[in-house]
Amino acid sequence: MRASILYGNEDLRYEECETPKVEPGTVLIRIEITGICGSDIPRVLQNGAHFYPIILGHEFSGVIEEVGENVSDLEVGDHVVGIPLMPCFECEDCKKGNYSLCKHYDFVGSRRNGSYAEYIVLPKENVYKIDKSIPFEQAAMFEPATVALHAIRLLDFNPGKTVAVLGSGTIGLFMIQIAKSLGASRIVAFSRSEKKLNLAKRVGADESYSTLEDNFIDAAKKFNGNKGFDYVFETAGSTETMKYAFELVGNKGKVCLVGTPTKNLEFTPKLWENLNRKEFILTGSWMSYSAPYPGSEWKDIEQLFATGKVKYYPEMVHKVFDLEDAKDAFQMYKEGTVKGKILLKCHKSK
Ligand SMILES: [Zn+2]
Ligand SMILES: [Zn+2]
Incomplete structure (x- = not known):
């Protein structure tokens, strides 16, 4: 071969x-x-x-x-x-x-x-x-889509909640679609690329913000009823987006870091203190498996693809x-x- x-x-x-x-x-x-x-x-x-x-x-x-x-x-x-x-x-x-x-x-x-x-x-x-x-x-x-679903499951996702997705690559775009299919009340996407911001909206985000713009975090919170988001997914793995997650999450919200870091990450005490002041829950996510192997992530993604809910x-x-x-x-x-x-x-x- x-x-x-x-x-x-x-x-x-x-x-x-x-x-x-x-x-x-x-x-x-x-x-x-x-x-x-x-x-x-x-x-x-x-x-x-x-x-x-x-x-x-x-x-x-x-x-x-x-x-x-x-x-x-x-x-x-x-x-x-x-x-x-x-x-x-x-x-x-x-x-x-x-x-x-x-x-x-x-x-x-x-x-x-x-x-x-x-x-x-x-x-x-x-x-x-x-x-x-x-x-x-x-x-x-399929595989990247199961990674997105696994991260969503890790946060015990409930319908009717607001979602922020940082990064609109393959996993971010699947995340938006899956969150929508699970009944998220509002989904906001963030990216540096104008093209991806448009695509994020086409696949189901209610609004999208360029992280290159000034005050995009305030603008997004304003759009979200002057509140932080219930669930924040970081899919880009960049030091900036990881920090944005700390700012975008709401009180008692949940943050899941999906992207793999590639550089040293430095927080100011004030930025880190968000974790205390908001009492949000922070977790990471790794791959896409659960019992029985390979897990419901695979079966459910096939269903979501078959019904066209995820495309x-x-x-x-x-x-x-x-x-x-x-x-x-x-x-x-x-x-x-x-x-x-x-x-x-x-x-x-x-
Ligand atoms: Zn991969
Ligand atoms: Zn083992």
Whole structure:
């Protein structure tokens, strides 16, 4: 098969390599579409890979091409998405069903080879069968959508409450749609990009504010009835947006940090004191799993997609590249010109 293999920092090569073999309990998937995750960027551009050479990629859709022994619930021709986390199922966290917190885990596309390839072999537990009516582009976005749902669940989300979403990337845009489907009374989005602010409104935000404008926090609170928000989700992982969350949340509200930090974060005492004065609850969120594995996040996202409550908007995708041009996609990340999800087509159209 052909794959985009990372040999070292910024050294992606599209090459012929051995197609992985099916073993008992596994299936061979012909990968149709794989997404580039924000977490793949430092893996390629900042020496962030666990080892070399490696095939990255953990957000993908495809078709089962071969089924190993002892696999009864999957068939050749099934449309599937990959479930990238392989927890140990043995440790205390796994026994409690907190698979995302397992320390002895394996992960597709970071600790073992992933989906920037024509084919992948996965244990049957890591394959989620989807309805054939769901387009492959959309299905490749299942994983980030489950991440958004997991974070929302962590806050014990109740309908009729107000929501602020910081960052309007893929996860932020899914967050807005899911919060709306769960009955949020008001959703406000925040981004630096004018294009994303418009898209946030199209997918369901009641209002959106540019974080580049002066006084955007006051303006948003004013729009929210001169109050802070009940739920605040930070999805950008930037030091600024994490601080904005402390300002935007209301008394007794809840803040969930979903974005992964990349820089030192410094708070003034006054800013940190918001946590005391507002008595808000602060938590982080990690991946998208619960018991029974992989969790209701996956089942419910499929339902939300199937009923159209959560949708894939073509504008969420910045560009679709052929797998052989993955290198060019990462060049765009390096130049900072990517405004949305990048998808890779793993097979040439027939
Ligand atoms: Zn990801
Ligand atoms: Zn474990």
